[in-house]
Amino acid sequence: xxxxxxxxxxxxxxxxxxxxxxxxxxxxxxxxxxxxxxxxxxxxxxxxxxxxxxxxxxxxxxxxxxxxxxxxxxxxxxxxxxxxxxxxxxxxxxxxxxxxxxxxxxxxxxxxxxxxxxxxxxxxxxxxxxxxxxxxxxxxxxxxxxxxxxxxxxxxxxxxxxxxxxxxxxxxxxxxxxxxxxxxxxxxxxxxxxxxxxxxxxxxxxxxxxxxxxxxx
Amino acid sequence: xxxxxxxxxxxxxxxxxxxxxxxxxxxxxxxxxxxxxxxxxxxxxxxxxxxxxxxxxxxxxxxxxxxxxxxxxxxxxxxxxxxxxxxxxxxxxxxxxxxxxxxxxxxxxxxxxxxxxxxxxxxxxxxxxxxxxxxxxxxxxxxxxxxxxxxxxxxxxxxxxxxxxxxxxxxxxxxxxxxxxxxxxxxxxxxxxxxxxxxxxxxxxxxxxxxxxxxxxxxxxxxxxxxxx
Numbered sequence: 324x325x326x327x328x329x330x331x332x333x334x335x336x337x338x339x340x341x342x343x344x345x346x347x348x349x350x351x352x353x354x355x356x357x358x359x360x361x362x363x364x365x366x367x368x369x370x371x372x373x374x375x376x377x378x379x380x381x382x383x384x385x386x387x388x389x390x391x392x393x394x395x396x397x398x399x400x401x402x403x404x405x406x407x408x409x410x411x412x413x414x415x416x417x418x419x420x421x422x423x424x425x426x427x428x429x430x431x432x433x434x435x436x437x438x439x440x441x442x443x444x445x446x447x448x449x450x451x452x453x454x455x456x457x458x459x460x461x462x463x464x465x466x467x468x469x470x471x472x473x474x475x476x477x478x479x480x481x482x483x484x485x486x487x488x489x490x491x492x493x494x495x496x497x498x499x500x501x502x503x504x505x506x507x508x509x510x511x512x513x514x515x516x517x518x519x520x521x522x523x524x525x526x527x528x529x530x531x532x533x534x535x536x537x538x539x540x
Numbered sequence: 541x542x543x544x545x546x547x548x549x550x551x552x553x554x555x556x557x558x559x560x561x562x563x564x565x566x567x568x569x570x571x572x573x574x575x576x577x578x579x580x581x582x583x584x585x586x587x588x589x590x591x592x593x594x595x596x597x598x599x600x601x602x603x604x605x606x607x608x609x610x611x612x613x614x615x616x617x618x619x620x621x622x623x624x625x626x627x628x629x630x631x632x633x634x635x636x637x638x639x640x641x642x643x644x645x646x647x648x649x650x651x652x653x654x655x656x657x658x659x660x661x662x663x664x665x666x667x668x669x670x671x672x673x674x675x676x677x678x679x680x681x682x683x684x685x686x687x688x689x690x691x692x693x694x695x696x697x698x699x700x701x702x703x704x705x706x707x708x709x710x711x712x713x714x715x716x717x718x719x720x721x722x723x724x725x726x727x728x729x730x731x732x733x734x735x736x737x738x739x740x741x742x743x744x745x746x747x748x749x750x751x752x753x754x755x756x757x758x759x760x761x762x763x764x765x766x767x768x769x
Contacts, residue, residue, distance in 0.1 A: 373650065373683065387642045389649055399638040411624040412610060418617045423598060454598055 328353035329381040331367050333360060334524040335532050337481035338390040339378040344477050345397040348404050348518040391421055394477055404518075407474050420458065420467060421478040427451040428479075432486060432497060437537055440495030448497055452506060455479065459505035465512055472516055476509075483510035484523055492533030553578040556592050556604040558585060559751050559759065562656065562708030563615040564603040569704050570619055570633060572745035574626045616648055619701060633701040644695065647687065648705040655680045656708065663722065674724070681725055681733060684709075688732035692739065699743050703736075707746070710737040715756040719764055 330346065330353055332339030346353050358367055358377055370379045370386035380387045380396065387396050398406040407414050428451040435441070435448035458467065467475035486498045487510070500507045513519055555571065557564040557580050571578045583592055583602055595604045595611035605612045605621070612621050623633040634641050658680060661673030684706065687694060694702035717723045727734045740746060741753070751759060 382639075385639055387639070387646070389646055392642050392645045392649070395645070396638050396642040399641070411621055412607075412612070414624065415612045415617050415621040418620065419612070419614050422614055422617065427598075 326351075327381075327383050329356050330354070331356045331358055331364070331370065331379040331381070332377040333358055335529060336377060337485050338376075340480050340484075340522055340524070341390045341477050342378040342380060342393045342397070343522040344480065344519055345394045345406060347522050348406065348472075349397060349401040350403065351397070351401055391425070391474070391478060394474060398474075404471075405473075406477065408468075417468070417474045420455075420475040423454055424475070424478045424482075428455065429481065432481070435497050436486075436489045436493065436495070436533070439493055439537065439539070440497065445495075445497060449502065452482070452498065452503060455482070456503050456506045459509055466509065472513065472519070476513055480513075480519070480523075482506065483513045483519075484526075485529065488526055488529035489533045489537070492530045493537055551577075552606075552608050554606040555580050556589075556595065556602050556606070557582055558602050561602055562712075565711065565749070566615055566704040566707055567603045567605060567618050567622075568749050569707060569746055570622050572749060573633070573699070573704075574622060574629050576622070576626055576629075616645075616652070616705070619704060623701070631698065633695075633704070635696070635700075644700075644702045647684075647694070647702055650680070650683070651705050651709075655684070655706075659709070659724075662724070663716065663720070677724065681709075681730060685730050685733050688736050693736065699740065699746070703740055707740060709733075710740040711753075711756070713737060715753060715760050718757050719760040 328346070328351055330339070330342055332342065332355065334357070343355075356364070356366070358364060360377070363375060366381075367377070367379060368375055370381060371377075371388045374388065376388070378388075378390055378393060380393045382396075382400070387393050394406060407417055428448075431444075431448040431451040435444040438444040455467075464470075466472045467479065482498065490496055490498070498506060498510070514523065553571070553576055555564070555567055555578055557568070559582065568580070581589070581591075583589060585602075588600060592602070592604060593600055595606060596602075596613045599613060601613070603613075603615055603618060605618045607621075607625070612618050619633065634644060655677065658673050658676040662670060662677050665673050684694075691697075693699050694706055713724060725733055
């Protein structure tokens with residue numbers, strides 16, 4: 324019986340991208356169902372009635388929502404390249420950092436971007452990103468997963484790719500190289516990983532999106 | 541930075557806690573369900589211990605589980621760590637099936653991201669905002685009610701991960717009613733939820749955890765009085 328795997332999403336979403344990277348990392352064949360968020364499909368509303376958001380993974384008719392829940396599900400169902408470490412403590416560390424990214428880094432970066440680089444917002448984004456910078460520095464690692472990418476790297480995809488596009492679109496600076504040398508180096512390495520490269524949306528589309536969404540008239 | 545050492549011999553488990561945190565309580569319940577010997581250190585959040593700040597420098601919050609000198613933070617992360625480290629003892633908190641597990645993780649997030657904040661809003665806010673928070677919370681609870689439609693516990697046949705995550709709801713609903721007169725959900729509209737609450741509170745590991753219902757009522761009453769209500 325062949326697996327039927329569908330992913331409901333939009334190409335510009337960093338959350339959807341997490342799921343795409345996980346699927347590509349494992350070499351899973353899937354159908355991408357492009358959603359129009361201003362006109363959501365009946366399926367999406369059926370599969371994610373609580374949030375009505377993307378991404379939603381549908382595996383043999385069973386829906387899974389929330390990007391990090393999806394990534395862990397993918398890791399547990401399909402063996403091959405591991406996304407989470409085996410060791411319980413290492414796993415806990417990975418989940419902890421993924422949560423730091425979602426709870427602290429993402430909201431702060433979003434505010435810095437949507438406020439057009441307002442000073443206080445950027446300062447708070449820097450504070451949040453400093454946690455990630457320190458983690459890379461202290462551990463002396465290439466990726467958050469060590470020699471290979473893991474859940475934390477995948478969770479941080481927006482740092483590696485979305486921030487740069489927003490900076491270009493709005494003429495602001497959030498992830499400066501001199502302040503975040505490790506994170507900058509990590510970003511360059513990360514976007515060049517095969518599975519990541521084939522999962523990222525075209526940069527010019529993202530830049531155009533940021534201009535349209537947050538650009539000044 | 542904490543280096544993990546080989547765990548041979550005596551397991552030493554410490555939990556940094558406060559009596560009132562719903563996030564802490566779920567860990568205490570998990571430790572009791574798994575029969576894990578542990579020491580609880582109650583923190584004064586207005587005067588955090590240097591140990592807490594050392595073990596959780598990013599969030600500076602409780603709970604923090606310290607297992608053989610190694611800290612683990614974030615309650616949902618801690619629960620999964622406990623389940624994976626003390627496997628099966630006496631039974632797993634999370635199901636083996638990846639889809640069931642994903643569902644429980646989804647609803648756990650729903651508890652913490654949606655239900656708890658709106659519940660707090662309902663208790664703390666006044667006037668229109670209070671009413672709105674109540675409506676939002678009830679809408680969320682309707683979903684939880686539905687989850688319980690074919691099940692004894694949120695995790696299935698026996699108490700597990702998702703029950704511990706939503707346990708704050710079971711534990712606080714009656715004390716809240718007694719102390720403030722606020723009755724969030726009743727037996728007519730939420731029969732499953734009420735039945736689940738009663739069953740949950742009867743589970744020995746839950747029942748024997750401190751603070752119990754009477755102590756909670758007394759402590760909340762104390763807080764209420766000090767607010768001059």
